[in-house]
Amino acid sequence: MSFDPQACYRAVQSRDRRFDGAFYTAVRTTGIYCRPSCPARTPAFGNVTFHPSAASAQAAGYRACKRCLPDATPGSPEWDVAGTVAGRAMRLIADGVVDREGVEGLARRVGYTPRHLSRLLVAELGAGPLALARARRAQTARVLIETTSLGFADVAFAAGFASVRQFNDTVREVYAASPTDLRGRRGGADPQPGAVTMRLAVRTPFAGRALLAFLAGHAVAGVETSGEGWYARTLDLPHGPGAVRLDLADALDVGETAFVHATFRLTDLRDTGAAVERARRLLDADCDPVAVGEQLGLDPVLGPLVRRTPGLRVAGHVDGDELAVRTVVGQQVSVLGACTVLGRLVSTHGTPVETGIEGLTHLFPRASVLAEVDPATLPMPRSRGRAIAGLAAALADGRLALDRGADRADVRTRMLALPGIGPWTADYVAMRALGDPDVFLPTDIGVRRALDRLGADPAPDPAAWRPWRSYALMHLWHSLDLDLEDL
Known part of the structure; x- marks a missing residue:
């Protein structure tokens, strides 16, 4: 920037x-x-x-x-070391890395010693990784207590606690109330056996229908499905496969908090926190739509689009590895063509799962599986097959990490070093997998078509759209589905 x-x-x-x-x-x-x-x-x-x-x-x-x-970093001339590491660590903590791998695993992922990482987090946030993970568990527990009918023992382990006693003590200390007091009369019955239903908070305005249209338009058979007002997909979680269904509707009252109803089907309740975090990424739930709208709404090109679809989100993704493979497959082909090829890839190399949701039959193929596939057998041009194989190998052996704890600049450099991957692919992955709010794709054919339809400069200077160029991009793509007479 x-x-x-x-x-x-x-x-x-x-x-x-x-x-x-x-x-x-x-x-x-x-x-x-x-x-x-x-x-x-x-x-x-x-x-x-x-x-x-x-x-x-x-x-x-x-x-x-x-x-x-x-x-916060003693002796460091640049805050981006501390700031970036702290932010990356927090995203990994939210995904449950401390619960699964301990502080050592968290530190290893961000490239620091446990002691130094703890110092950074205390200086940045006033608490170390264990305390931050404990707060995350307490928050997950409260949501489960208040919005599901799960027994308290199930809630304890779903939230990541090691014992029911630890769960009870933490809830009492953090909320000055027992689990029974928190539940009161608010615990609702889960709609289906084996399902956990929660409400995911999003700030308004929230263009839920536009987000649904984007996700449905990019859905890959076997991994994703959708219907009127809802979207569902499989999840490859740390302790086993799962699935989530999201009910998506518009909530346009500015400055309020709306809720997206999410129903999770999990093999292991310990994956609840990770599943919730990944669903929130998909929804771009941490976006501040008012700040985005106030800026982009002043632009002569984007202003009418922002007013037509307030609260438009940048669709995130639940798995960075999957998104990267999908993006490479989609290079220089239509979205429909890419989805067709990806459906064949899923049916051949994906892992079959039972989700209880019609249309969800497979997990997307893991990088370790695709790395072993002969590129000549993939249903795509040979050069693209080799690019997929090289990307999968880099993901599988750890040379490239695409979780929310990755450093964006480092990821971009590493991706561009791989054969068959250019700036468009690296930046698209940064936008959707890494949550970068300031990405623009000037060579994208959809962007060019949108600008042409709007009668705008075909090569605009997007500086006026900073720091929200990712949202400007989504508005331009979304405009392709709008009747310009309504603007």
């Missing part, structure tokens, strides 16, 4: 943690500098300057904010 002051200020207004580490905000009137997500009152635009590093802000005479601690 270049240091366009207007784009930086918009990121500060949104307090979006995804921009922590990209730049620092220095406030002339207070003499302090902060990171973009600082919870303090947003200063006026005329009172701020932006710096690429903590060292730059310090050299200009500013001192570090005591609330957001932008200088």
